[in-house]
Structures are given as structure tokens and as C-alpha cells.
Amino acid sequence: MLKHLDEYRDKRLAENLVRSIESTLTRPWTIMEICGGQTHSIMRYNLQELLPNEISLIHGPGCPVCVTPIELIDQAVELGRQTDVILVSFGDMLRVPGSKEDLLSVKAQGGEVKMVYAPLDALEIAEKNPEKEVVFFGVGFETTAPAVALAVKQAQIRGLENFSVLVSHVLVPPAIKALLEDKQNRIDGFLAAGHVCTIMGTAEYISLAESYQIPIVVTGFEPVDILLGIQKCIILLEQNHPGVENAYPRSVKPEGNPAAKKILKEVFTPVDRRWRGIGTIPQSGLKLTAAYQKFDASARFRLQHTTAEEPELCLAGEILTGRKKPPDCPAFGNQCKPDNPLGAPMVSSEGACAAYYRYQKTDRS
Amino acid sequence: MNPDPKQGLQCPIPKSDYKNVLLAHGGGGKLTKQLIDQMFYPCFENVFLRQGHDGSILPPIEGKLAMTTDSFVVDPIFFPGGDIGELAVNGTVNDLTCCGAEALYISLAFILEEGFPLDDLWKIVQSIALSANRAGIKIVTGDTKVVEKGKGDKIYINTTGIGRILPGLDIAPQHCREGDAVIINGTIGDHGIAIMTEREGLTFESTIKSDTLALNTMMLEVFRKKPGIHVVRDPTRGGVASALNEICLSSDTGIRLVEEKLPINDGVRGACEVMGLDPLYVANEGKVLVILPENEADEVLSIMRAFDAGSQSRIIGSVNGKHPGILHMQTTIGSTRIVDMISGEQLPRIC
Amino acid sequence: MCLAVPGKILSIDESNPELLMARVQFGEAIREICIQWVEGVEIGDYILAHVGTALSKIDEADAKFTLDALREMGTSESDL
Numbered sequence: 001m002l003k004h005l006d007e008y009r010d011k012r013l014a015e016n017l018v019r020s021i022e023s024t025l026t027r028p029w030t031i032m033e034i035c036g037g038q039t040h041s042i043m044r045y046n047l048q049e050l051l052p053n054e055i056s057l058i059h060g061p062g063c064p065v066c067v068t069p070i071e072l073i074d075q076a077v078e079l080g081r082q083t084d085v086i087l088v089s090f091g092d093m094l095r096v097p098g099s100k101e102d103l104l105s106v107k108a109q110g111g112e113v114k115m116v117y118a119p120l121d122a123l124e125i126a127e128k129n130p131e132k133e134v135v136f137f138g139v140g141f142e143t144t145a146p147a148v149a150l151a152v153k154q155a156q157i158r159g160l161e162n163f164s165v166l167v168s169h170v171l172v173p174p175a176i177k178a179l180l181e182d183k184q185n186r187i188d189g190f191l192a193a194g195h196v197c198t199i200m201g202t203a204e205y206i207s208l209a210e211s212y213q214i215p216i217v218v219t220g221f222e223p224v225d226i227l228l229g230i231q232k233c234i235i236l237l238e239q240n241h242p243g244v245e246n247a248y249p250r251s252v253k254p255e256g257n258p259a260a261k262k263i264l265k266e267v268f269t270p271v272d273r274r275w276r277g278i279g280t281i282p283q284s285g286l287k288l289t290a291a292y293q294k295f296d297a298s299a300r301f302r303l304q305h306t307t308a309e310e311p312e313l314c315l316a317g318e319i320l321t322g323r324k325k326p327p328d329c330p331a332f333g334n335q336c337k338p339d340n341p342l343g344a345p346m347v348s349s350e351g352a353c354a355a356y357y358r359y360q361k362t363d364r365s
Numbered sequence: 366m367n368p369d370p371k372q373g374l375q376c377p378i379p380k381s382d383y384k385n386v387l388l389a390h391g392g393g394g395k396l397t398k399q400l401i402d403q404m405f406y407p408c409f410e411n412v413f414l415r416q417g418h419d420g421s422i423l424p425p426i427e428g429k430l431a432m433t434t435d436s437f438v439v440d441p442i443f444f445p446g447g448d449i450g451e452l453a454v455n456g457t458v459n460d461l462t463c464c465g466a467e468a469l470y471i472s473l474a475f476i477l478e479e480g481f482p483l484d485d486l487w488k489i490v491q492s493i494a495l496s497a498n499r500a501g502i503k504i505v506t507g508d509t510k511v512v513e514k515g516k517g518d519k520i521y522i523n524t525t526g527i528g529r530i531l532p533g534l535d536i537a538p539q540h541c542r543e544g545d546a547v548i549i550n551g552t553i554g555d556h557g558i559a560i561m562t563e564r565e566g567l568t569f570e571s572t573i574k575s576d577t578l579a580l581n582t583m584m585l586e587v588f589r590k591k592p593g594i595h596v597v598r599d600p601t602r603g604g605v606a607s608a609l610n611e612i613c614l615s616s617d618t619g620i621r622l623v624e625e626k627l628p629i630n631d632g633v634r635g636a637c638e639v640m641g642l643d644p645l646y647v648a649n650e651g652k653v654l655v656i657l658p659e660n661e662a663d664e665v666l667s668i669m670r671a672f673d674a675g676s677q678s679r680i681i682g683s684v685n686g687k688h689p690g691i692l693h694m695q696t697t698i699g700s701t702r703i704v705d706m707i708s709g710e711q712l713p714r715i716c
Numbered sequence: 717m718c719l720a721v722p723g724k725i726l727s728i729d730e731s732n733p734e735l736l737m738a739r740v741q742f743g744e745a746i747r748e749i750c751i752q753w754v755e756g757v758e759i760g761d762y763i764l765a766h767v768g769t770a771l772s773k774i775d776e777a778d779a780k781f782t783l784d785a786l787r788e789m790g791t792s793e794s795d796l
Binding site: 001002005009010011014015036037040043044045046047049050063064065088090091092094095114115116117118121125139140144223224337338339348350357358359 | 640
């Protein structure tokens, strides 16, 4: 029994929530979640099967792996190929295709590519290999960036000269703003990523909810958590009550995690960033602050800054912004499958396309 | 009598001679003979090996033969719960068992990397001897080659196993039928997680051990008493999900797992949750899936539970005609989802 | 994102005040996690771990409140 986890995978609680949702609902609503972990959970527990048809769940650009621009992956690949570099990454990034290949194939060709669970482990690798340059591929939203900031700060404290970070972090609120600015969006309400909010708190979401008059419910990740988030969102929608509610209070406080926010601010600063399949969203990425600039791999290795395009067939942009569902893509299940992905949403298991492919039995050609 | 490694015998090759494997050990000359005479023969002692031929002359076997071949390249070679030697014997025995055969003989070929410590080789050889003893299988012929440093990876082991198909037994994946029950003998994911958590960057302080085990003694009892079972499969690489998917496709039936019935120990659960892995896709080395008519399940369960290898046996699912070719699962919250084949190895994730 | 899992603190290592670490148990698997950002945690507390760092301390009172309300939801019309 895993405490604080198994209780939220309970059938009876799920049934209670579904009944409550059914009794509250009077019309169709479209809810978007922007969190790969929530997409994964929704698919893995097939929540749509339990929910009334009037509730449409669409999956936003919540997979930081999927939205990492191709050019950054190409830069990681270029670094991994260099004989004096050890490229260290989370497992998620290893199979994401760049314009030509992915990091796993670089490894297969003899490049030193290592996988870690924690960014602090990358520091250990740097300490054990002083004759090599160790580059950490920093991917993830605000949940992960503080851990990478911690590694960078520790590198500074320990005087590690051979450690640097290829920064690919992105921020959620600017993405929500960009989605809502698109007049074609059909989103009625949002589920906000509970772990991003654990770090950042709820202030940014309160101002978004006010500006765009839309409900945003801070939601956890287990199936009961997600159903609870949906239930609260439906209540706010049915009552025409825009605003923010917290459906994950066991982890999220309004102020977030002040210590994590502090280190984030010290080491990183917002920057404009291209999101794969979507385009540039202003102030939606992170870069190292001046004090830590020497740990920036892009500058240290003088990497080329190019812009690469997705294969034409890939509808990643429309999938990621919820305008289309994976089965709407003509390549889904044909030219584009998990073992032969055309774009990132099919590679990362949190990507909407891969999740659909793995967990839905319908819509497969 | 084969030596029991627990007696802690020292490596028989005098340390003053060589600490590590040399290219000459694979050359067929004096050093090869030293390895065979002083290390292999004493451990694997049997009348077939002592024949001294290039191959081995075996007595006639009545009935149909089963033959299997396998190569073992696991890294690390020593892991919690076992080593590459134990894996090689148990894996071969289990493959034969899953054909419905009584495992009889095994061949053993080593490909050693120049520089491999002889002490490590000795530990592995003892492990092989102990596992073969326990499984009641004889090592009848072998080969040793040495490759230059950098052209191998410490030690690779290749085996071929021969067994005798039990008369009256007719098991095959195609025999999976609507209405059958699906049984497994114990917890899933142990081996794969034990290996993964030994890798740099993913280490846990853990009690997770590989479940490597020979299943023949338990399964022979099942075969003898209940020859009407339909399918037997060991869920090794790719885990339970891959094995059952293959059976669904071969038999064009649908198998429905019940998530809350899946036996997973808390160490494996914790590691899988942290790394974002699904235990259904993680390798097992001491587990067997038995698919059989539902009305025989209770009896087979009591036969299996009488053995250590089967003390946690339980029904984890059933076969139906609703979604032919598709493995699906009733989740803990009552919904149904597909358990697909995955492409490639499952990787830990942060998302 | 983001995969974060609750675990129980078994022991705390304060040897480096800039990098407080704890041995944390997930099921029966134990790993070192940095607890630098969670104030006032003690042995026996549950934290939420992501990529080797603790994001928050699980608020037991809030967790109980949520679960109790969810269980009651089946018996009455009360909202959370």
C-alpha cells in the first residue's frame, strides 16, 4: 500500500465523483488539462469512459518533452556526438526525434549519453569525470526547473568547471495565455498542473482566470484527483463562476514553495521561447541569469542556432493546442506510430498522440 | 558431487598464475585445458562431460524433443538476487519447461573479454553449477572463446537446452480459449527493477532482488496432474504485457486482466512509481503464466502453491471473445483500458 | 509533467546545511532526496519527490479532509 497514492485510485471514490458530476451537468463543456502527467493518467485510467459524453477533455501542450524545439534536440545530439562530452538527460528525452536522429541513436553510435533520475546525479558524473565536459539537458516546467537550478548552484559552490546545462525549460501561464488569446479556442475551463502549482502557487492563475473570465482548477494526478478537478471545474462552469479553485490542497498552497521559487529566480530568468509545433510564446522559457551564465552549454560550446521544421504531415501544433485530437490526424496509426514517430507528441508517453495510441482501442487504422 | 559455492571455495586457478582472463585461455592450448580441468570439470562433473569428445554423446530419448537456445548478455553481471550464470541456467530450463518439456541437458558457451577477472569467472561457474544441480539438469558440452579487450563486455553466455516433451501434453499459444483463466505464480517486475536500480543514476537503496528461478519442478507436477492446460509462457523481456499480447495475437482471443489482482511487491511498486515505469512491461525471470480451463484453475493453484516457486500463485485475468487480439485491463477505478505492446525498452520518465 | 511521488522520511542528513538530504521510502524502495525546500519536516513525515528533490510536505490534515469528503459524497449531496 502506497500511502497518499493508492487512496486516490479507489473505485468507490471515483464512482462518487462521477455521480456528482452527472448530477451537476446541464450542458456540454470542454475542459483542457496542460500537464503531460495528467494526460497520461486520463488515458491510463480511461477516465473518458466513466465521464458523461457531454464532457470533452482536450489535452494541451503540457508535455515539456513534446514542446522542446527540434533545434534544441539537434544541439543535444551535436553535443552527444563530441568525444569529450558526456550528455546527461532524463529518460523522456532519449527517444524524441530531432531533425535527423535522437539521443539513443547517438548513444548507439558510440556517443556518451547517460540517463539520470535527478539533476544532482549529473553533478556526480561531472565530479567523477573531470577530463570530460558534462552537459545536462534541462527539460521540464516550473516543477523541474528548481531542481536544475539547485544543480547549477551546487556546481558554482563546488567550483565545477566541467558542468553546463542545455536549458530547455518552459513556463505554463504564458502558454495558457497564448491559448486563450487564440479566438478560435474552444476551451471552457482549465485543469492546472498540480505539481507546477506546488512550486509556483496560484497567484499567476488567479490573474489569468480574472483576465479571461475562465475557471482554472488546480488538480492532482491520480484518477480520483483528476475527477475531483473536473467536478470542481464543472461546478464553476455551471454556476458561471470564473476563478481559481484548489483541488489538490494536500500539496498545493497559495504561496507555492517560497524556497524553490527563490532559487528559481536566482538562477533562471524568463525569455521568449519557441514551442515545438506551436511557435514562439513570449517570456515562456527560461534562461540562466548573468551570475550563472558560464554554465550555459549553448554559449560554452558556441552551438549553432538554427530553426528546424517539423515534417509536413505532423499536426503537433493543432494537437497540442487542442484544436484537433490525435485520431483526426491522417498520419495517426499509419505513418506515425510510437516506434516510428513523426513528431514529439507520438514519442513521449505523455504526448497526446502516444497516450491515445497506447490506451485507446478505437481509431487505429 | 558438485561443490556448493556457499562453502566459499577459492578459485582453483592459482593466483600466482593468472588473475585475469588472457587471450590464450580461449586458444585451445594449455591455458584452455587448465580452465577446463581445474575450473569447469570439477564444477560440472558428469559422465557426459568426461567423455572428452568434441561434442557429447547422449542416450536415446523417448518421445518428442524440445530444443531451445539463448544468449545472456546482462549488465551488471552480478545483481541483487543472482548473476549471469544463474540466469543462464534458469532461463534455459524455463524456456524448455514452457514448451511442455522436461529439461534434461544444456550446453554452455562462454565468450570472455580479455582481462575479465578469473575470480569473477569462478563465482559465475559455481553459480551455474549450483543452479544446474537445483534444476536437475546436466551440463554436457561447452566452449570457451576469448575476445580482445574492448570487443566484448566481461562475459557473454550462450546456451542450448534439450528436453523431452511430456507425452499427452499439447500446449501452444494458439490453444488459448474463451473462458480460460490466466494464472501467474508470483510478483511481477522484480528482475527488471533489480537490474535497472543497479545502473548509475537510477540507484535505490533497495531490497528488490531478481526473481531468477528454475520453474521446472513445479511445472512438471502441474503437467503430470493436469495435462489439459492450454498455454504456458514465461514473461521475460517485455514483461507480462508483452507475453500476453503475443498470446492474444496468436490465438485471436482477448485477455482481460484485473489490475487489483496483479501481485506486485512494495519495493517494485515504489521504484516503478518514482521512475514512472509500468510493472506490466518489466522483465521477470522466475515467473510463468498458465492459461487453462477455468474449472481446472483451483486445482492447479493448489498444486503450484505447494512449491516455493508458486506460493503466491493467483488468477490475474481471464480470456474472452469480446476484443480479439487485444490485451486489456480493468483498472482499479473500474474502467477498462488497453494494455498495448510497447516498442523498445521502457525508459524512466520525469513527466 | 510532472511525475512526483509521495514518500516517507526515514532519516535526515544535516551535514551540509546548503543541501539537506533525507532517506525517503516509497513503498519499500528507498532513495536519497534533497529536502532543502521543505520547512520543518521530521522523520515520519511524507513529502512529494520529483527528480530527487522534495516539492512539498504532504499536508495530512488536508489529505484527510479531502478523502473524508469524497467518501461522504456517496452518502449525501454535500459538496467539498
